[in-house]
Amino acid sequence: MARRKRRSFTPEYKAEAVRLVHVGDRSIGEVAKALDLPETALRNWTKLAAIDAGKGPPGALTTAEREELVRLRRENKRLEMEREILKKGGGLLREGEPVRFELIDAEKAKYPLAVLCAALDVSRSGYYAWKGRPASARARADEQLGVEIVAIHRRSRSTYGSPRVHAGLRAKGRRVGKKRVARLMREKGLAAQRKRRFRRTTDSNHDGPIAPNLLERNFVQEAPNKVWVTDVTYIFTAEGWLYLAAMIDLFSRRVVGWATSNTNDRFLALDALYQALRARRPRTGLMHHSDRGSPYASEDYRKALRDRGITASMSRTGDCWDNAVAESFFASLKGELVDHERYATRTAAVASIGDYIERFYNTERRHSHLGYVSPIEFELRSQTAAIAA
Known part of the structure; x- marks a missing residue:
């Protein structure tokens, strides 16, 4: 039996699936079956949506808080590697590049090359040149792609994460993988601006008439001005x-x-x-x-x-x-x-x-x-x- 390809879902799709659970009288299992989804996935989405809406158990992390936690863990891991590298070769920052390249060459099996070069303040192309060979075609392509990524990120007012940067590259005719864009953005320290939780300004303490909820969370419309x-x-x-x-x-x-x-x-x-x-x-x-x-x-x-x-x-x-x-x-x-x-x-x-x-x-x-x-x-x-x- 062929293994089912792993699927990915947008936040909008997940929100719509959760909405279907809350409207009508269908169970999570019925909605999951209708949408061809694993019931456990839909149940998890529903639970997370409740947490994001402030209805979860005390201390439960919202989606934004979980994403921030993952980002901080990755950042901490990178910083920990840089600290280890600097312990071994921090004094070499005052030395010439060839000395630093020697340390990189000795440690490249233990640490990612990008982290080594960033910690010791040298370029990967410089390291390759020191090794006596030109940078690989992949490395040169990464350097060029990195320039385009920085330009798109700056044009977005530093607001884009890797999905939107990737879309910008595709719009320019660049065929490149999402994971590659995310990797290059991490290496360059580029990230989306983080959103804070929205605070309401609604004053519902009044005697004015209240209209019924006719929209019912139907956020997808087929034409403008509907x-x-x-x-x-x-x-x-x-x-x-x-x-x-x-x-x-x-x-x-x-x-x-x-x-x-x-x-x-x-x-x-x-x-x-x-x-x-x-x-x-x-x-x-x-x-x-x-x-x-x-x-x-x-x-x-x-x-x-x-x-x-x-x-x-x-x-x-x-x-x-x-x-x-x-x-x-x-x-x-x-x-x-x-x-x-x-x-x-x-x-x-x-x-x-x-x-x-x-x-x-x-x-x-x-x-x-x-x-x-x-x-x-x-x-x-x-x-x-x-x-x-």
Whole structure:
């Protein structure tokens, strides 16, 4: 019997599988069978999703915390090897390169060549030249590929991990393996910016009417302007808090409207809505999904939706997964930009956030849900395909 090929699954696929467990009355086993998945895998995904949503046992690690732990263990192992190397040859850093190359030659069976060269501050090509032979074709190819990887990583504002860098290389016509890209990034100390856990700003303590949850976590849409999701987050500046409202089209994950304010109120939410309406001009039938915050339950906001034939949908109480796409965008914004900046003024923060959204996130950032193309490129490809059909 042929051995089944090991499969890999995207975070979006796992989230959708978990969603199917929570809707309807099917068991984990039934859903796993329908999706041709091992039941143990789906059960594990469901357990981890509960932990990420804050519903797991005390002390359980979230997905981000586990990934960080793995990264730290790998980094600690590399640092431990470098310390061992420096104990043996730390004094050689003041010597010429030939002396250091001799130590590398003696220790290369015990340590990776890349770690040896990094610890002793020499290049692999220099080591190969010292050995009296040119660097191998593979080593030369790695050097060239490394230059391209650094360029893509810098262009991404140092936000890309190896999957997005790999997608960038493939877009340039470079046929290269994912593991090779990950290895070269580790050797060069390149990594994605880490996301922090998202904190909610929702004020559900109000008497406004609550719309039913019509979206039901159906985050995959077949056309633009069918479902928009929205939320608000806050950003610290030396002048005080700045609030950001964003409107996202589920079809392409594009930010179609955004607004900022010193206060989190209905006027902020309306500004983001009006900007999206001016930019997209959606037809009647659009669904608008938000949390239960007071701005979205206000009479002014509900009237704005009714006047344009937009159907309101709201998340369940305290359930962050019901508006996961909006929260994921804010997590990316903070992990890739805000957490690494110190804004002296609100004006500076607005300029920085606007640049991130309009010149990077919508136009360049490779989105895993979209097959590693940007939201605007995804929309253009879809339009081209529709015309060709």
